[in-house]
Amino acid sequence: MRYVAGHILGPDGFRHGHLGIERGAIVESGEGDPPQRPVLTGVITPSFINCHTHVADAHVRLDTSLSLEELVAPPDGLKHRQLGSMDDESLRASMRSSMDMMIRSGTSRFIDFREGGEQGSAALRSLRGPPHARIMGRPSALSYDKDEASRLLLNADGIGISAVSDWKAKDLEALAEQARGEGRPFALHVSESRREDIEAVLSLQPSFLVHMSSASDADMRRVADEGVTTVVCPRSNLFMGTVTPLARMVEAGMELALGTDNFMNGDGDMRAEMECMARLLRSQRADASHALSAAFDAPRKLLNLQSELSMAKGAPADLVAFEHQGSDPMCELLFRAGNGRRTALIRQ
Secondary structure, three states: OEEEEEEEEEOOEEEEEEEEEEOOEEEEEEEOOOOOOOOEEEEEEEOEEEEEEEHHHHHOOOOOOOOHHHHHOOOOOHHHHHHHHOOHHHHHHHHHHHHHHHHHOOEEEEEEEEOOHHHHHHHHHOOOOOOEEEEEEOOOOOOOOHHHHHHHOOOOOEEEEOOHHHOOHHHHHHHHHHHHHOOOOEEEEEOOOOOOOHHHHHOOOOOEEEEOOOOOHHHHHHHHHHOOEEEEOHHHHHHOOOOOOHHHHHHHOOOEEEOOEEOOOOOOOHHHHHHHHHHHHHHOOOOOOHHHHHHHHHHHHHOOOHHHHOOOOOOEOOEEEEOOOOOOHHHHHHHOOOOOOOEEEEOO
């Protein structure tokens, strides 16, 4: 048996104690020090789930003079042109690079909006985790083809598209209906750099949304009323010139999950993303601890893994330990993460 010890995050907050791990499960959970020397000490949390990525972007050569639309809008944005020029080996190498960055910072799973049609989803499916991918595939064109969508879903777990404004309504409705008919999640970017029609979005019955950074207060309340989780990516928004209105989202009652977005302008580090979210919440006069639920609770609900938040005996040992200094583990977790401290993903 191996032991880890320190400030352990569970459903009721932090406690000082230890966990005994054997064969991929927690077999002992106690207060205070363990009966033998722990292999790791520090702040111990569930592993991270990155709820929004584009993992093939790691090898995209970024041009910071371009606008958001010029960088990422399909089909002719810079990144789409570069992705389209990659062969399968280069595409997989870029994806693997992103996955390696995530595993080094304690991410065990991620939800990827996978461009490139069947080829893109198949390339990501061929790469073994950890971290393990939930692939939200995207058709190769901004139009609906039933046969192509069926083939896409052979390698993808669901459908994740760019935005309603990129599609004809009829095609998008048919694509969403097919995904739902096959019992697969359907999700999309919404109001990232400019406001989009929230009623058109919600009529598609999405499983979750991404961004909402340019949404109105009324839009936010509608999403909250419908119980649709929104994935926020505050560092990516800041890079693109938008401050995510997190306090307004919280006030509207939205459930927020956390993701890191494009790897051409980020590193996939969920610790740093959580720190950024907490700082923005505090600067907007909101409770910074909402970053905890966005990093740990909401992601597990999206993947139906809520039981993994448990640190009790018998729970899966899917944990992260990172070094801790100071007397307040929550403050440490929120405001001093992602700055180079050693991190270890504990998965047997």
